[in-house]
Amino acid sequence: MLLYDSPVSGNCYKVRLLFAQLGIEYERREVSVIDRSNRAELLGALNPALRVPTLVLDDGRSLAESNAIIFHFAEGTEYLPEDRFERAQVLQWLFFEQYSHEPFIAVARFWRIAGIDPPPAELEAKQRGGQAALRALDRHLEHHDFLVAERYTIADIGLYAYTHVAPEGGFDLEAYPAIGTWLTRVMAQPNHVGITD
């Protein structure tokens, strides 16, 4: 399989982390997240959103959206519960991540990495939204070792990806102790790889 990938992207990292833990082999092709001028040419036929990660299967079919990709490959493995309600809870966290977490924390981090200096009001809105997401996550983790079913699943992979690099976006994780211990639990899972590995 071929993964259109960016080393710095937490969304791409979710796929790389699950694939490492499942022992899935694949090729990586790096796509710039700064210069997007060739996106339509590169991804137009594969992903309507023109984003990475985009995965091309061996039979030529393509799949996009990080959380859809990890859900697909986790089905039937230990990384996705068999119980129907628990699977729905996994999806709840993954949709929370894409709507209430990623647009704040990942974007604030991207601005710093790309050297973009937005108006203070926009920076402040990203901080406010990101803090709200981290508070919600921390509150849940005060009473749970993992996000769903008390075991490591793709919900943890999905939320770990941008949470563990949130300090690169200016978010201080010391205010969220339950997140801190959860991060160490995620990192201790067999075959864990880092975002820069």
Place this chain on the structure above:
Amino acid sequence: MLLYDSPVSGNCYKVRLLFAQLGIEYERREVSVIDRSNRAELLGALNPALRVPTLVLDDGRSLAESNAIIFHFAEGTEYLPEDRFERAQVLQWLFFEQYSHEPFIAVARFWRIAGIDPPPAELEAKQRGGQAALRALDRHLEHHDFLVAERYTIADIGLYAYTHVAPEGGFDLEAYPAIGTWLTRVMAQPNHVGITD
């Protein structure tokens, strides 16, 4: 079951539409989308994101995120394909909706409904993002009757919810003819209900 609901919310409407088509009975409790001061009290124990829709099952467990709810209830029905790759494609469109479509089209519509008058640059950013999402949707529907598997699924429900009211957010759908005919196909499905029904 009890649905914490807002009549104007397209996210809530997704759940109401699927439940109508599945013949599922439930109660609705209206939550204001303008005055959010009681959200923590009302939803704090049920949904970390404090948003509607939030669903409380008969056994007291709760489930949130519109697309997680409709995925859960569609499993095993005609509204979600059995084929594993097609289910992943459904999820791809639902994540596309929450990341690349709803934050632009639904928010622009909400501002109008709530009488909020944001800075022109913000309005323009919403228009630009919404048009990009509609272009991606239209391009796909030029070659397909429905979003996935050439039949009506929850991917169509998920994208229909805010697309059909996009004009209320200032988006002109006449520029997207393939979307127009797809909307009529969705409306023609058995047991369809409108957002105000």
